[in-house]
Amino acid sequence: MRRVSVVMALFVLALFALAGCSQETKQESVQQKTEQASPDKKVKVGVTQIVEHPALDSIRKGIIDQLADEGFKDGQTMQLEYLNAQNDMNNVMTIAQQLAADKKDIIIPITTPSAQAVAQQAKGIPVVFSAVTDPVAAKIVRALDKPGKYITGTSDVSPMDKQVQLVKEFVPSLTKLGVIYNTGEVNAEVQVGMIEKAAQALGVKVEKAGVSNSNEVKQRAESIVGKVDAILIPVDNTVVSSFEALLTVAKASKIPVFASDSDTVKRGAVATYGIDYYKLGRQTGVMAARVLKGEKPDTMPVETLKDVQLVMNEAAVKDFGLSVPDKLKAEASVSK
Structure with missing residues (x-):
């Protein structure tokens, strides 16, 4: 009888243990669903340009304004980091390394030198450049229609x-x-x-x-x-x-x-x-938003602003x- 009582006691304890595990599993499941239902984290966007002057500043403003219109607002759904190289090539490379190390969701370099540096450093990170006159000659992309696996952007080539x-x-x-x-x-x-x-x-x-x-x-x-x-x-x-x-x-x-x-x-x-550099920035912003929403850069040819x-x-x-x-x-x- 004592042996039966011990067996019964162990059986009851096992049932309680199973019930506890089941409850923990349910709690974990609820927690996972809650996490999935929470608002998305802010996308991390890095913007860099080689120097500040009105044309390049207009591009940057156009990019930021367009991203906001696309639902990526700085401080709300987007965490924007802007870095200026002050026309120093050492700074250009340091900034590219910093943005790549921070694992941005996308990097948007403005001007050829900034785009060249970012293209070298941001392996595996989507890049949408702006104001690169000839991205093929600069060896930033392989071809205008098939730019590269992680990179595309806009050209400011002038007639x-x-x-x-x-x-x-x-x-x-x-x-x-x-x-x-x-x-x-x-x-x-x-x-x-x-x-x-x-x-x-x-x-x-x-x-x-x-x-x-x-x-x-x-x-x-x-x-x-x-x-x-x-x-x-x-x-x-x-x-x-x-x-x-x-x-x-x-x-x-x-x-x-x-x-x-x-x-x-x-x-x-x-x-x-x-060309209107603010409009070029807007056009770049559209491309960047497409990438943030899931499109692959290698399916997006390099674009130019046709109207002069x-x-x-x-x-x-x-x-x-x-x-x-x-x-x-x-x-x-x-x-x-």
């Missing part, structure tokens, strides 16, 4: 043939065109090649003035005084960030300056056939003693 023709319209006597650019940036080198080809077709010689940093811009502008009839600035972050220094030299020497972006025209260049607009600065036209050609008056958007 240099139209830019050179525009300078010729304002300066009919143009025979020598000065171009100041960063010799260390692939995108600048590509644009200079396009300018030379377009200038040659018009019988215009190009006087190149290369710089390696923004501190050299004023000096190199002074070096071409008396040698050129006008200056054209490509989409070059080093030169654009020091535009005021260049403009001081140009005004003193009465050498009209033309740009490749509308923001630099607002700052004192005569005119450009430029003639923008003129009336004050600059007067400062340089120019007049607006009749054929351009109706076409231009005027910045005073």
